[in-house]
Amino acid sequence: MSKSVLITGATRGIGLALAQKYVEDGDLVLVGTRDLNRGLDVVDELRADGGQARLLQIDLMDHGSVMQAGQWIGEQFGKLDLLINNAGVFDDHDIQASHEDSESLHQTFDVNVLGTYLVTQQMLPWLKAADDGMVISMSDELATFANFAASTPTTGLGQRISRMGVNAMTVLLQNELQGEVHFRAVTPGPIASNPARKGAPVATAVDLIQKIDQHKESDWDGKLIGADGVLPF
Numbered sequence: 001m002s003k004s005v006l007i008t009g010a011t012r013g014i015g016l017a018l019a020q021k022y023v024e025d026g027d028l029v030l031v032g033t034r035d036l037n038r039g040l041d042v043v044d045e046l047r048a049d050g051g052q053a054r055l056l057q058i059d060l061m062d063h064g065s066v067m068q069a070g071q072w073i074g075e076q077f078g079k080l081d082l083l084i085n086n087a088g089v090f091d092d093h094d095i096q097a098s099h100e101d102s103e104s105l106h107q108t109f110d111v112n113v114l115g116t117y118l119v120t121q122q123m124l125p126w127l128k129a130a131d132d133g134m135v136i137s138m139s140d141e142l143a144t145f146a147n148f149a150a151s152t153p154t155t156g157l158g159q160r161i162s163r164m165g166v167n168a169m170t171v172l173l174q175n176e177l178q179g180e181v182h183f184r185a186v187t188p189g190p191i192a193s194n195p196a197r198k199g200a201p202v203a204t205a206v207d208l209i210q211k212i213d214q215h216k217e218s219d220w221d222g223k224l225i226g227a228d229g230v231l232p233f
């Protein structure tokens with residue numbers, strides 16, 4: 001059955017590939033973007049073969065746009081089946097933990113933690129109104145205490161702390177709303193989402209996210225999921 005899927009940051013990389021796949025599967029995709037022009041182009045492309053897509057302006061740094069997006073979804077549809085918190089800042093530079101700069105950290109936390117939380121909060125009424133509402137949030141297996149114990153690299157502090165925030169949000173919201181909405185965090189591993197980035201093809205991330213979406217049993221609720229299933233925090 002066709003469902004409604006909001007994907008933040010859906011105009012490039014993994015977000016765009018997800019939008020293309022869900023439209024191909026016959027779902028209605030709400031293309032979340034902070035760039036209206038690029039968003040319009042993407043929506044036109046997605047609709048070209050009869051697909052269902054709508055444009056939704058969401059800038060995770062602009063909380064007014066997040067509130068408006070929530071209101072709009074309520075007025076237009078009254079429910080949301082799936083929220084994919086894809087938009088994020090990926091701080092993959094080589095700066096050591098002791099040398100991070102405050103501006104970069106600020107932006108990373110604002111987008112990855114606060115912005116992701118506010119989008120989720122605004123969509124909660126509509127996710128609860130869906131039969132099996134689900135939130136899948138981008139995280140990172142490097143952002144777990146289980147990984148810290150074994151890891152030697154000391155770079156990516158902002159990415160790792162911010163994704164720990166996403167993991168915490170996933171657990172706490174799940175504990176509060178068990179049985180109402182599924183909350184999951186996903187770690188896709190390194191993905192070559194642009195030519196400068198090394199990793200697996202974007203289809204790997206899309207397949208994993210769709211596998212998580214299709215797994216409706218509660219054993220993955222409040223968990224971090226990777227290619228091999230549940231990972232320890």
Ligand SMILES: NC(=O)c1ccc[n+]([C@@H]2O[C@H](COP(=O)([O-])OP(=O)(O)OC[C@H]3O[C@@H](n4cnc5c(N)ncnc54)[C@H](OP(=O)(O)O)[C@@H]3O)[C@@H](O)[C@H]2O)c1
Nearest residue numbers: 009013014034059060061086087088089090138190191193
């Ligand atoms: N690629 C990897 O290896 C990997 C691994 C683990 C986790 N992740 C996470 O997975 C997600 C997708 O990865 P990716 O490689 O496709 O990332 P990407 O190519 O860097 O794309 C990031 C997306 O987030 C959007 N975005 C950034 N800041 C935003 C804001 N303030 N408001 C709204 N949208 C914003 C960007 O929009 P604009 O186009 O407007 O800039 C873009 O669409 C990211 O959150 C990333 O951190 C990626």
